[in-house]
Each structure stands twice: as structure tokens, then as C-alpha cells.
Amino acid sequence: MDDKAAQAPSGVSGSAPPAIVVMGVAGCGKSAVGTALAEVLGAIFIEGDRLHPPENVARMANGEPLTDQLREGWLDAIGERIVVSVGQGQGVVAACSALKRGYRERLRGFRRDIVFLYLEIDPATASERVAGRKGHFMPASLVDSQFAILEPPGMDERALTLDATRPVAELVTNASRLLRRS
Template identity: 55%
Template sequence: MIGPPIVVVMGVAGCGKSSVGRGLAQALGCVFIEGDQHHPPANIAKMSSGIPLTDADREGWLAVLAGFIAEADRDGRELVVACSALKRRYRDQLRGTSLRVVFLHLRGDKALIASRMGARTAHFMPTALIDSQFADLEPPGPDEAALTYEITLTADAIVADARLRLAAMFETGGGAAGEET
């Protein structure tokens, strides 16, 4: 791959996107964008009430995040974005025409996710939406540039390994699509 990576840390709510994303951005020395901060108030109100978002609800939000990604791609900058990116069509929208976007998929079982979400105090996403998140999840396919990590690993371990794998992908042009740890 050419140029520095643009990484979208993805997965269901409570999987650790923000922690891993912040850590990875710090390790790479680049900007981190917390996707949840760009939801319109109507989306936040809906989720806070335990109502899952529809594709139409997510459309404008994804367009905003895709704009940040396209700008980083045009400018040749690294970027890390935390975004659920649950469906293939969402990832396609986020990726746009960039060849530098890699999805870092954080995968975990429903019980572990529920316990993590139950322990959170400063987030609008209630545990009632776990089932809808898992129902919408379409893991990255083998044709997508993606790294998959089990959330039983620490955020630091994921960041350290992802940093090495991204360096290998972008320095040698080798592919890591579909690889799992």
C-alpha cells in the first residue's frame, strides 16, 4: 500500500474502539477522531432511549466521518477513526476511493461486551442495544484490508501488534487483509 495508513477501529459498542483508537493514534503520532462525537443529537437521543439506529439514521454521520477520511487521504496524512462500521456498505462509504484505509476489527463475545457496557458510566449507548449491534455486524470480508483482534487482549497489546502489522503492510506493500490475532 502507498502512503501512511488511515485506520478505522471498528466493532460493536463496548468493544474498546475508543481505547484502542486513542492508543494507536498516539503510537502513530497522528490525529484520532472519536466517531461518537459526530453523531447528530437525534441519533444520540434515539440510542439513549434504547432505539437502534437505522441505515438512514447513520447516513449523514457516516458521510461526516468519510469526509475526514477523504481529507486525510488527499493530504497524505495518517488518521485513526473510531467508528462501529458494522456493515460492509458502511465500510465502503467510509473507505471511498482510498487505498490506504485499513479496518481494525475488535471482536468479542456478547457476554464480555455486555459486562463492559454495564461498567461504563459516561456513554449514551445502553446495554439494551447489544443485540441490535450484533445483528447488524458484518465482519470484514477477505477482500477488505482488515486486521481482526480478540478483545480479550489488552488495548496495549492490540496497539503494539497493529502498529507492527500496519508498518509491514505500508512499507512493503504486503497485504494483511483478513488476518486475525
């Protein structure tokens, strides 16, 4: 998996603060990379998992994958947080699986200039990472269901793809470099 731009986005420099969504399946490192990237960019970090309604968390904790309908309110909550932050002049990096094009389009409905940072990972590594997590509601048994619905960003989407098996510091350095490219 090489680090590549699915489409060369117009960078994070410019008049509006950046709006970046770090996306991918469970275990790809969205939270770790998102937190570190937000710090480097001087942006705030939004942990998408914390915005799930309790019913969704309970379903996932019981090994039940979420439906598109169950994800709608969650995606809207993330989109609204992005809009508020950018509206207050703050750059934002959000962690959100955004597994389907439709989910990304829903988020883009809040801000057309969102850049998606797709952390690409293989199923075995993702399952191993999720199984090793402590205190998280998402069981390793749901990783396969995420890969089953995953629609990686297309060439026509404003997205960057990075190899999620690389160290977090390297991913953040590469993401920062790619995001600043015009």
C-alpha cells in the same frame, strides 16, 4: 479469538499517510485502542461517536437502534474528516463501529486505502463493558442489536482482526506490527 489479518493490507508505510478505522460493536474498545494507536503512529484520532447528530444520540440513549439511513450522514461525517486529515498530510485513526460491509464501503468511497482494524469480542463481554461505562449515551440494551447486524470483514476486505479481550497495549502493539507488514 486469534489476532489475524483478514487480508494482508499493504501496510501504513508509503507515500500517503495512513487512514485506519478501528471498528466493532459497542464495548470492544474502539476509542481506547484508537487513541493509543494514533499516538503510536503519530496520527490524529477521530472519535466517531462525537460526530453523531443529536437526533441519533437521543435515539440510542432511548434504546432505539439506528437504521442504515440514520447512519448515512454520520458515516459521511467520519469519511469527510478522514479525507481532510489525510489531505493535510496527517495520518488518521478513526473509531467507528462500521458494522456492515455497506458501511465500510461507504467509508471507502472517501478513501479506497482505508484499513479496518476489527476488534472482535463476544456478546457477554461487550454487554458487561457497556453496562460498566459511565456518561456514555449507548445503553447495554443495544449491544445485542449491534451483534444482530454485524458483518465481520471478509477475506476480500482490507482489514485486520484482533481479539478485543486482550489488553489495549497488546492490541496496539499487534496492530502496529500487522499494519507495517507489506
